[in-house]
Amino acid sequence: xxxxxxALWTRDxxxxxxxxxxxxGATTGxxxxxxxxxxxxxxxxxxxxxxxxxxxxxxxxxxxDGYSERQGWDHIAIALKDNDAVDSLAKRCKEDGILKxxxxxxxxxxYEAVIAMPDGTPVEITC
Numbered sequence: 001x002x003x004x005x006x007a008l009w010t011r012d013x014x015x016x017x018x019x020x021x022x023x024x025g026a027t028t029g030x031x032x033x034x035x036x037x038x039x040x041x042x043x044x045x046x047x048x049x050x051x052x053x054x055x056x057x058x059x060x061x062x063x064x065d066g067y068s069e070r071q072g073w074d075h076i077a078i079a080l081k082d083n084d085a086v087d088s089l090a091k092r093c094k095e096d097g098i099l100k101x102x103x104x105x106x107x108x109x110x111y112e113a114v115i116a117m118p119d120g121t122p123v124e125i126t127c
Contacts, residue, residue: 005044005053006076008121013041013058015118020045020054023089023115024078047078075114077124083111086127090115 010016013031020026026045034040042057054076080086086103090113093099100122102113112126 003052005055006073007042007055007057008076008117009057009059009062010117010119010121011058011062011064012118013043013056016056017043017045019117020047020056023093024048026054051078075122075124077110077112077126080125080127082127086111086113086125089113089125 017028025048029044031043039060044053046053090103093115098115100114110126112124
């Protein structure tokens with residue numbers, strides 16, 4: 001078994017796609033607009049080296065307040081090559097104002113930092 005993709009809701013599809021391209025080297029697929037569910041759009045971003053896919057989804061019914069804690073999935077963790085890669089990306093994200101926490105070794109043994117997508121959704125970078 002394997003996970004084929006995870007899906008994230010976003011109010012700003014373009015900014016979300018650019019985030020994954022900019023910080024993770026992802027490639028973005030074409031925009032899909034549902035004929036069955038008016039206003040629903042999605043597109044897949046593919047991580048390099050068969051790292052999986054993330055489906056970005058949007059619709060006019062999403063709340064204006066952006067990301068907030070709620071029941072269900074909370075974040076995604078992206079494994080990088082090693083601690084140096086985490087440190088390097090964390091430094092870049094700090095300079096860009098999106099580093100939220102870290103890098104550090106967590107209580108459960110992961111070396112990680114937490115960054116935020118444009119809408120505030122947390123993304124862990126780890127190794």
